[in-house]
Amino acid sequence: FPPFPDAKVKLPDIYREVFETQQSKSFEYYSPVIGSWFDMSVYPSGNEISVYFKNIDERKYTQEKILQKTRQLDTIARFNSLLIKEDDWLQALDQSLELFGEVADADRVYFFEHSVLEATGQNVISMKVEWVSEGTIREIDNPNHQNHSFDDIGSFINRVIEEGGFNGIISEIEEKGLAEFVSGQQIKSILALPVFTGKEFRGFIGFDDCTTERIWTEEEITFLKTIAINLGSAIENEDAEEALQKAFEEKNAILDSIGDGFFAVDKDFTITYWNRQAEIMSHTRRDDIIGKNLWTVFPEGKDISSYELYHKAIEKQEKQHCEDFFAPLDKWFEISAYPSESGLSVFFKDVTERNKARREIQVSNERFIKVSDASKDAIWDFDVQNENLFWGKGFNSLFGYDLDKTKPTLGFLISRIHPGDRERVAQNIENYMSDASKTDWFEEYKFQRENGSYAYVMDRAVFIRNKNKEVTRVVGAMTDLTRQKEFEESLKQLNIELEQRAKQLATSNAELEQFAFVASHDLQEPLRMITGFLAQLEKKYDHLLDDKGKKYIHFATDGARRMRQIILDLLEYSRVGRIDSERERVDLNALVEDTLSLNRKLISERNAKIQVQEMPVIKASKGPMRQLFQNLVNNALKYHKKGSAPVVDISWSEDDDFWHFEVRDNGIGINAQYSQKIFNIFQRLHGKEDYSGSGMGLAICKKIVEEHGGSIGVKSEDGKGSTFYFSIEKNQREIANVE
CATH class of the missing domain: 1.10.287 (Helix Hairpins)
Known part of the structure; x- marks a missing residue:
């Protein structure tokens, strides 16, 4: 058996049986070594046998796909049936997890529910139900899976919510929080699909493969997403009182009391229930329709969109909604179809008057909005089907056209566009005409006035389309931007x-x-x-x-x-900004300490008290910064009250863009009228006999601060001390030294 080295176990027995019984035999055989299926037929011929075989991999693959699809649809139907049957969606989900796991070939299936802690307002998730295959560790009792904060696995939750799910191999996950979250759980691969009610995230269904690293296929994800969607619908139905209308129950008293029409059909569309409101809206008695085929009674229904909607609901086991027009009754109906194992339950209501009113309001609003937006400009309205262009009075007041003599067309309008703009604008109009997704148009170009000169205009328009997405009308307005330009x-x-x-x-x-x-x-x-x-x-x-x-x-x-x-x-004043302007990291703690050391003798002589807050490290020019603090501390010590020991307090704060500093003293203070004057060069408020100095110190401080992108000022009153405050910009530009 060279072609089938693995066939020695099975094929010899079959061949021997055919040879001995002289009766032919046909069978299917799978070769694990080759990895293929064969359809084999063995025929006896005296002392010999003949074997015919052909590869049937494609047939087997198709059979498996059909079988898998059947299992998926059956799973959805059984799950939906449980959701209808059980009063609690969580109980129905718990009973279905094993079925999900078998169809999805998963080792663990579970549901994490999202909630918000009332005490802290923190978003958390908790495992509510779980199924595991034989040999797989259960995780529902793991305390880490109860009230687990979003903060730890935020990126994972965001991907589940925003990308519609998470499909990944654990060994390739880089998010630290998720890696820690799943560690020790034997997980090789994970698929998590979000469950929503409306736009609200209610949790996620998870599928773990604990034996194989794999990525779930699109077909598998589509099937499992259907389960997540149906679960979200079930949760939404349980949350809302209106959703508790018992869509899948056919109790006559309840259904007859509702204001909507309701009917139920089996999978062959044989009508099993027809309520009182359905009789009134369809003018068809219950006794005349029960037990008959829906399309036999209403053959016209095969030509409208709800016909496909009903079949889609049964095929995909998903609820469907639409609005449809039924010509024999001349009415619009709002239809909601709910599938079940036995068939279909349909609610419908007459919305003819509502649709008529909505359409009238829509047309009126469109006209009002378009006219209001364009009322002060040159309004134009192009009827595409009739190729009729209307120009409003603005074309006369803004551009000088005599509307009694001028008969505008689209071609005429385009011909009045400046040659440098014409091709671009015409091409853009053509793009909007052909692209059904585009509606709001905007262009700026030069438009020729009646006298031959050009005006700069801003042209806005709305492309209105019919139900076939064809442009039927374009309404626009030109604004004259000449003066603005x-x-x-x-x-x-x-x-x-x-x-x-x-x-x-x-x-x-x-x-x-x-x-x-x-x-x-x-x-x-x-x-x-x-x-x-x-x-x-x-x-x-x-x-x-x-x-x-x-x-x-x-x-x-x-x-x-x-x-x-x-x-x-x-x-020194002239040197500020010219020398030692290189920006570097400056530790102000060390710099202020140096400043105090230079003034140690003066501090000791005057018994001064210096209080310094823990200072930051900033980017600045070190030399000028030392001089800045030296001048301010020296001033605080110099201008003290006689008979009172100086007290100097150095503090700071910050915001996004600046460092803010204060040097506060208990000295003689400054009259408020001199708060700006003291920063000018050679400005002194006291005679040299009282206080030494040239009047340049604060001017140098101001120049240093301004060179660092900040500002400086003082808050003071006579006799009440002074607070010099200044700021240093955080984003310091690099400046080359200038000698």
Whole structure:
């Protein structure tokens, strides 16, 4: 048996039997090694036998597909029957899980229900029912599967809800929360399908394969989604009182009391029930129709859409809804069909007047909306079928056309579009005409006035289609944008001029800064010479000078010293933003500590108390930041109340874009009228006899802060201390050092 090495077990016996009995035999044989099915026939012929065989894989595959589809449909029918039979949908689901698992070839089937914890408002899921195959561990008693928070498996739940399900192999899952959620459960593959009532997520049905890594096929998913949809419908029916109308019950007293027409048929469409309201709406007595075929009594019904709807409901075992027009009665009906194992239950109501009123309102609203939207513009209305174009008065008031003389057509309208825009607009109109999904049209182009000039227009239109999606009418309105476009052009020109002036101003500022830097640097040399000669004069001629001469020398020396300090401060002011502008990570805790160390002697002498909040690490220029805090802390210590120890508090906060800092003291304070003036260069509020300084410190602080994209200010009153506050932008741009 070379072709069938695995056939030695079965085929020899069959061949021997045919040879001995001299009777032919036909049978189907599957070869595991080859992996194929064969149809085999063995015929005796004296001392020999003849064997005929052919491959029947395709036939077997088709048979299996039909069998699988039959099992699926039977499963849906049995599940729907249980949903109708049982008062509790959860009980019906519990009884059906094993059937789902067998058909889906799953090892574990379960349902997680979504709920919201009343105490915390937290979204959670809990396993309510479960079935497992032999040898598979049950998980329903796992406490981790009760009130499990969405926060832990949010990405998994989002995929189930937003993508209509989750179909994956556990070893390939990257979401940490889901991996932890399913760990230790033997799961190889998982399929989770959402259950909705309306738009509300009620939970999901899960199918686990604990032996094989696989992806469920589209056919399997479609079948299982039908179960999820039917379950959602059952839950929705149980939640709502109206859904408890006992759609699958045929109790005469209840059905006769409802306001809707109702009838029931078996799978052959033989009528088994016809209620009182159905008699009234159809003008057909119950006794004349019970036991007869629906299509025999109403043969016209085969030509309307509800005929297909009823067959679809029975075939797919899904409830169906539609509105249909029945010509013999000249009425519209709203129809709801519910399938069951025995056939079909149908509710219907007369909605003729409602549809007529709805259509009239719809037409009226469309006309009102279109006219209201276009009332101040040039209205146009194109009747596509009759090729008739209407122009409103706006074409006269806006573009100068004499509507008594001009007979517009679509071709004429397109011919008035500027040549540079014409092909684009015409092509767009053609696209909207042919694409049934497009309705709202919008274009901007130049439209020729009667006098030959062009106006910039914004043209809006709505393409109205019939039930066959064919355009029957286009209603639109043109808005004249000429003045707006001219204004936009003037703004563009103004922006160009402003950019040029900004560049000129930047160049001027750079030159002024360079001048200040050079001038302050060069002025120090003569001051050093003056100071040096005054010192020599005092040293050599001290014995010849009287007290008044010595006083004059002191005044001159002190003036030169203060002048040198002013020049140094001016030099420092000009250097801000030019040197050490590289942005880096700056630990303000270490920086403030350095600042306090530099002022340690002054702090000790004045018995000052410095309170510093734990500071952040920011991106800034380190040198300027040190100078900023140095100047503010030095001011707080300098301008203290006499006889009172200084108290300085440094704190901060933040928002999305800025760091915010405050330096608060208990000093002499500042009159509110000087709150802006003190940040100008050379501004002093006190005489040098009372407080030393050049008046440049706060001006330097302001420039440093502004170089870092922030602002600085002060809150203060005379005698009540001051709070200097400033901000530093978080998103610092990189600036190259400039020497």
